[in-house]
Amino acid sequence: MPAKRELHNPKASYHHGDLRQALLDAGDGVLQEQGLKGFTLRECARRAGVSHAAPKHHFGDVTGFLTEIAALGFMRLSAALELEIAGATNLDEEFIATTRAYVDFAEAHPEHFRIMFRCDLLDDQAPNIRQAAGETFRLLTNVILRQRGEPSLSASEYASGGEVIFVNVIHDIVIGWSHIHGLAHLKLERQLTMVPEDMHEALLVKASRRLATMLRQEAGNT
Amino acid sequence: MPAKRELHNPKASYHHGDLRQALLDAGDGVLQEQGLKGFTLRECARRAGVSHAAPKHHFGDVTGFLTEIAALGFMRLSAALELEIAGATNLDEEFIATTRAYVDFAEAHPEHFRIMFRCDLLDDQAPNIRQAAGETFRLLTNVILRQRGEPSLSASEYASGGEVIFVNVIHDIVIGWSHIHGLAHLKLERQLTMVPEDMHEALLVKASRRLATMLRQEAGNT
DNA sequence: TTCTTATCTTGACATTAGCAAGATAGATCC
DNA sequence: GGATCTATCTTGCTAATGTCAAGATAAGAA
Known part of the structure; x- marks a missing residue:
């Protein structure tokens, strides 16, 4: 020494x-x-x-570092989603729990959440983040599939041609994810301040219940 | 000289x-x-x-500068929304046009859009951005109100106690905005790449139509 | 004219990302 | 055991940035 x-x-x-x-x-x-x-x-x-x-x-460089941080963020989000989903005992509860887990994650880890969805700061084609984000997307997809009464996708099913399987329900997946993500993002970025803080939970529940009800109905024409 | x-x-x-x-x-x-x-x-x-x-x-400082840039962004978004909304001839069309204008704005001005919704970079309590963002929110609120068959709010009505007026429909407003914003944000940050690019327009139309149909129905229990 | 004030410049400091060259130590091979 | 190899980490440098303080300039008021 x-x-x-x-x-x-x-x-x-x-x-x-x-x-x-x-x-x-x-x-x-x-x-x-x-x-x-x-x-x-x-x-x-x-x-x-x-x-x-x-x-x-x-x-x-810093992009590589942030990409790694974002990938970890997606893994944590997936874990949080899985935990909340596992506790639900019916379809309404499951969708509400999913929304809650997503929103809570954004609030608990605001900077991670921001970085995860800032493709200009990341190398969003890097294998690790693609894998991590893909798993999150698979979990969300399965939530929607279950709302529609269809079987969930395992990780291997999703990896090998999941696109083919869910091509028919992609609209509903995007509807569901947009709802969840939009709510989380707007709340995180303080765009919902016209709603009193103590009403946010009720708002989340009511909005998500209504969305879930819709997802369980057959889509109309077009 | x-x-x-x-x-x-x-x-x-x-x-x-x-x-x-x-x-x-x-x-x-x-x-x-x-x-x-x-x-x-x-x-x-x-x-x-x-x-x-x-x-x-x-x-x-740079925060003050970005706040100004963001306020301008909200003004442009409002202008784009007003233009598209004015061209719609029925409720379905109006909601679809609103979504399209919002999504198109995010794609056409990605950096403005990002800054507008990054409250950590801004002084989001500054009067100019509050005013500009408030006007955007008023336009979106009115879209939802019309879906529900209720009268729109003028700028002065909104300014003087709009909260009181739309307290009953705040859930639907948040549902509608979350849908629109979530779709725009996910698309901007390249999270919808599992949907082929040439299907995005049809996706937007179908998703928005379904949402609008729901907004026109009475909310269920709770 | 002279004074005041808003506007803009100059120069400096602390900080950062990234690069190049070197130092260190653990691993591998003989 | 000893020599070499290689991954890992340090040092020192450059160009750039945000912010501040002090000064220069011009436009208008008095």
Whole structure:
């Protein structure tokens, strides 16, 4: 241990061990405490106790880093959806629970949510985020399929030609997702302030129940 | 005209005349050509032919500038909505046209749209943006009110206690707006790529028609 | 004319992303 | 064991940014 060298973090060795994960954790912290504005590669490096150029080897540039953060966001969203969906005991409840989980996620992790849906900041063709976002979409698709009384898609079914299976219901999937996503996004970005805060839960329930009822009806002409 | 001074723009006088508008125009150009990433106060100043600190006097800081840009965005969105709504000849058409105008706006001005709904980048309590966003919301509210066969709100009616008037229909307003906004946002952020591009128009029409039909029905229990 | 005020410039500082070159240490091979 | 290889991390640099403070300029008021 040569004393002449002053490492950024004298406790740690030159090789961090799991710097990649440490940087992702640091990024989480920065996003939570300072938001996307305070999110810089150098700040994350500082928190991880390494030099400013250390992240480059693991993520390339800031786009690569954000892509990874967004992919993690989709994984957490999927987990939250699965948890809420599993607790529902009927179709109305399931759709409401799905909406609630989605909206709650946006409010609990606003910066992650923003980044996940900012394709100009990401490499949205990267395999990891495509995979993660695809899984979220599969869960939402299945919620709609069940509303319509159709069988759900397993991950493997979805991977191998899910498009073919749900081509007939894609309209309803988009209707359902747009409803959920629009509500979450508008709420997150403070566009629903004309509704008193304590009415938001009731609003979510009523709106989602009405949507679900519609999804269970046969679509009309055209 | 002292020859020793080298102004940024020798053609213009020291006092620009309408630098505020020139900067806003420059900002428009930057957003269109380079997006939010290339949007910097200094770049806008360069385009307007003034020094890098000139914007400060007109907008304060970058947040103030973006707030102004966002307010303009809401005004343009309102104009687009009004135009499309005016062309509709029945309720189905009107709701579809509203959705189309909103979605088209997001695609035509993606960066404006992103900024308008990024409350962390803005001073969303500033009077100009509140006014502009309020007008957009009034137009959307009226679309929903007409679907329900209720009278529209004029700007003055909306300003003086519109909340009281539409408290009974706020659920449907949020349902309608969430649908429209969610569709626009998901499409803009490339989350609907599982639907072939040439089906997007038909998707929009079908989804909106179905939504409009629902809005015209009485809400069920709860 | 002189003073006042709004407008714009200059210069500086702290900060960032990204690059290039070098240092370190763990792993591999002989 | 020792030499080499390679991934990992550091240092130092450049160009750029937002913001501030101080000064310069012009337009209008007094």
